[in-house]
Amino acid sequence: xxxxxxxxxxxxxxxxxxxxxxxxxxxxxxxxxxxxxxxxxxxxxxxxxxxxxxxxxxxxxxxxxxxxxxxxxxxxxxxxxxxxxxxxxxxxxxxxxxxxxxxxxxxxxxxxxxxxxxxxxxxxxxxxxxxx
Numbered sequence: 001x002x003x004x005x006x007x008x009x010x011x012x013x014x015x016x017x018x019x020x021x022x023x024x025x026x027x028x029x030x031x032x033x034x035x036x037x038x039x040x041x042x043x044x045x046x047x048x049x050x051x052x053x054x055x056x057x058x059x060x061x062x063x064x065x066x067x068x069x070x071x072x073x074x075x076x077x078x079x080x081x082x083x084x085x086x087x088x089x090x091x092x093x094x095x096x097x098x099x100x101x102x103x104x105x106x107x108x109x110x111x112x113x114x115x116x117x118x119x120x121x122x123x124x125x126x127x128x129x130x131x132x
Contacts, residue, residue, distance in 0.1 A: 005029045009036070026113050030086060034108065034119050037078055053078050055104070055123060068093050075106065085110055 004022025009032060014021040023029045040052030058071050072091045079086055087109045094103035102123045109116045 006032075008032070026110060027115060027117060030083075030108070030110050030115070031117060031119055033083055034079070034086060034106065035121070037082055038075060038104070038106070038119075038121065051078075051082060055121070058123070071104075079108075085112065087111060089116070 004017065004024045005026075006023050006029060008021040008023050008028070012021045013019060023032060037051070038053045038055050041054040041056060042052045043049045045051040053071070053074050055071065058067055071093075075091060076088055079088055088106060089109055090105075090107040092105040092107075094105060104121045104123055106119045106121075107116070108119070
């Protein structure tokens, strides 16, 4: 049996990690935690109705400056409250209308590990499938 920080989502059986695959690096854990926070709708998390950005609520909005500002503010507030070890350095909205794709790229920094990473979400696919 090996050691890790937490279970890797979605849960998968892993005989090496026993019983589930584990996140073994800070990079993996930060990425999963941020992804989960952005994709979770407020009210879905048991015992904490405020947890979650609720990005799926924005997917079918008329996207423009107002919706982008609201979503960006929501992400910054939620990360500050629930993932204070993550510093968001940039939020970039990717709108490829010819491909009918709305994406979100979040650049973040984990200071205690001097780790800079990017999280990319295709909002239609990730919000609909909720694939962590």
